[in-house]
Amino acid sequence: MDTTKTLIPPTRIAPETFLVHDHDGEGQDPVLVPLNCMVIRSAQPVVVDTGVPWSSEQVVADVFSLVDPEDVRWIYVSHDDIDHTGSVNTLMERCPNATLVVNWFMTKRMGLTLECGPERWRWLADGETLDVGDRVLHAVRPPIFDSPTTRGLFDPTTGVYWSSDCFATPMLTPTVDVGELDPTFWLDGVAMFDSYISPWLEIADHARFQRTVDRIEALDPRVIAGCHTPAITGANVARAIANCRRIPGATVPPPPDQAVLETIQRSLSIVA
Ligand SMILES: [Fe+2]
Numbered sequence: 108m109d110t111t112k113t114l115i116p117p118t119r120i121a122p123e124t125f126l127v128h129d130h131d132g133e134g135q136d137p138v139l140v141p142l143n144c145m146v147i148r149s150a151q152p153v154v155v156d157t158g159v160p161w162s163s164e165q166v167v168a169d170v171f172s173l174v175d176p177e178d179v180r181w182i183y184v185s186h187d188d189i190d191h192t193g194s195v196n197t198l199m200e201r202c203p204n205a206t207l208v209v210n211w212f213m214t215k216r217m218g219l220t221l222e223c224g225p226e227r228w229r230w231l232a233d234g235e236t237l238d239v240g241d242r243v244l245h246a247v248r249p250p251i252f253d254s255p256t257t258r259g260l261f262d263p264t265t266g267v268y269w270s271s272d273c274f275a276t277p278m279l280t281p282t283v284d285v286g287e288l289d290p291t292f293w294l295d296g297v298a299m300f301d302s303y304i305s306p307w308l309e310i311a312d313h314a315r316f317q318r319t320v321d322r323i324e325a326l327d328p329r330v331i332a333g334c335h336t337p338a339i340t341g342a343n344v345a346r347a348i349a350n351c352r353r354i355p356g357a358t359v360p361p362p363p364d365q366a367v368l369e370t371i372q373r374s375l376s377i378v379a
């Protein structure tokens with residue numbers, strides 16, 4: 108476990124719904140990147156995404172501080188990127204009653220890195236639903252995503268929408284709610300990160316993209332949670348959705364390039 112990292116205990120974002128916090132870059136990079144997952148203590152408890160592998164010990168401990176391993180019934184993976192699958196094998200091993208909610212392409216793309224077999228899978232596509240006993244969750248793809256397998260997750264009973272990679276933002280210090288961020292830093296940061304995540308936005312049809320944002324707005328979410336954002340709550344939900352609409356075509360700083368890498372290498376004395 109990284110002892111230099113500021114550890115934030117899980118925070119309650121809605122009734123029986125908790126954000127499990129993690130982040131990267133503290134003490135190393137100019138900004139931090141949130142790396143969260145979520146737990147819904149529905150009648151059949153659900154873990155939503157599983158963090159990065161190098162934080163697995165922390166993530167698993169935080170999840171099990173909220174729900175007993177034997178009680179976890181569903182482990183929902185939004186897509187197969189490493190920052191969402193980091194503890195999937197550990198959780199499936201430690202949670203004997205859990206079913207892994209993925210989709211066909213995710214299992215193909217993960218291949219042999221996915222250790223549990225098809226007898227423990229459930230395939231759920233965008234637009235389909237998952238009955239978790241006391242509520243029915245909806246798989247809804249966010250407007251901005253970086254894997255063809257991506258589905259977010261909406262809980263109509265709490266109004267919480269898990270956005271996967273969408274609404275990603277940098278943060279300067281560990282943060283639990285976007286309301287703690289400077290609003291301009293936040294909204295421009297989302298434009299920057301979401302543009303990096305989805306460079307295909309520049310070739311997407313504008314009207315059709317806006318309809319994908321309409322779909323999220325129509326859910327009328329009360330809280331937006333995601334892997335790479337502090338909780339988006341209150342009036343900031345509408346601000347986040349409005350900001351999403353302007354991201355295709357937004358002018359953002361270029362991502363770090365070779366010159367930046369060489370600066371880093373010089374600071375490490377790798378390059379003379
Ligand atoms: Fe991703």
Ligand SMILES: [Fe+2]
Pocket residue numbers: 188190191271272334335
């Ligand atoms: Fe991600």
